[in-house]
Amino acid sequence: MSTIFSKIINKEIPADIVFESESILAFRDINPKAPTHILIIPKIEIAKVTDIKGSEHAELLGQMYDAANKIAENEGIAEDGFRLVINCGNNGGQEVYHLHMHLLGGRQMNWPPG
Ligand code: AMP
Numbered sequence: 001m002s003t004i005f006s007k008i009i010n011k012e013i014p015a016d017i018v019f020e021s022e023s024i025l026a027f028r029d030i031n032p033k034a035p036t037h038i039l040i041i042p043k044i045e046i047a048k049v050t051d052i053k054g055s056e057h058a059e060l061l062g063q064m065y066d067a068a069n070k071i072a073e074n075e076g077i078a079e080d081g082f083r084l085v086i087n088c089g090n091n092g093g094q095e096v097y098h099l100h101m102h103l104l105g106g107r108q109m110n111w112p113p114g
Contacts, residue, residue, distance in 0.1 A: 002045065005098035009043050018074070023060055024067050026103075035106025036075045036082070040067050046099040049088040068103050077105035085113075 008015045008027060015027035018038055029037040042060050046052060052061070065084075072078040082105030087094040 001047075001097070003096050003098040005039075005041055005096055005100065006045065009041075019067050019071050021063065021067070024063050026067055026071055029102070033102075034104040034109075036077050036104065038071055038075070038103040040064050040071070040101040040103060042099055047097040048094060048099060049086055049092075052099070064101055068101060071103060072105065075105065081105070083109045 004013070007013045009025055015030075017025065017027045019026035019040075023043055024040065025043055026038050026040040029039050042057075042064065044060070046057065068084055069078065072082050082103060085102040085104065086100070087102075
């Protein structure tokens with residue numbers, strides 16, 4: 001089922017896009033939890049981590065990590081470090097069922113997460 005992120009991919013609703021390729025889109029989170037909070041998503045609809053198939057999606061996942069590194073560099077947070085988070089399902093705290101990687105940085109992260 002399509003989510004609000006499909007509307008962002010299709011440019012039907014606005015987003016602060018920081019990176020785009022043929023297969024990946026990245027934009028600033030509307031409710032940031034850190035000075036830098038960017039969502040990196042595949043353009044194809046994968047609802048959640050448990051829908052990932054290594055045989056099918058390995059290249060796409062590699063591209064998501066490449067995008068994260070490039071964006072972290074552009075945002076000036078690569079050297080100090082950052083956190084990548086993917087929430088999965090109810091207990092994981094997932095709200096939008098279109099796979100997305102949170103790129104969080106610009107402050108010290110805590111552990112364990114809430
Ligand atoms: P999750 O809880 O992992 O599913 O994260 C969903 C994230 O999407 C939250 O951090 C929201 O703030 C963010 N979000 C929801 N709608 C939008 C939107 N229209 N533009 C940017 N970020 C959004």
